[in-house]
Amino acid sequence: MLSIIGVDTAGKAHKKLVLWQKAVHLVVTVYEATQRFPTSERFGLGAQMQRAAVSIPGNIAEGVARKGRKEYLQFVYTAGGSLSELDTQAEIACQLGYLTAEATIKLQAVMDEVSRLLNGVIIYLSKVNG
16 A cells, blocks of 8 residues: 555555654655745744644654553653644744745645544544543
8 A cells, every 4th residue: 555655555554544654744745844934043943843743743643653642642642742842833924924824824734624623533432442
């Protein structure tokens, strides 16, 4: 089976998840947006946004690899925290004029989609655990 990135996903359960695939797309979107930041901010706010974004699919993948649903749920919550951090950083970048209106709209749309998917997984895993 091929994922959206064209890599064989056999034995890599996280790569089969739409949530993980959308989170990776979010990382790419963040990197594209932060490339246009002023040079002085590429290692400041831009780098912070990139780290927060990369953390999201990373935590999803780590959660999937865990043995139990409770552990998986904890990693999904952590991914949600990183998404909230990224949302805050994007708002700051927008208010500082580092993000164009187009980049802001695109980034917000992808963040909203990942948020909806994360919340769906949280609801599902919470019902299964509780």
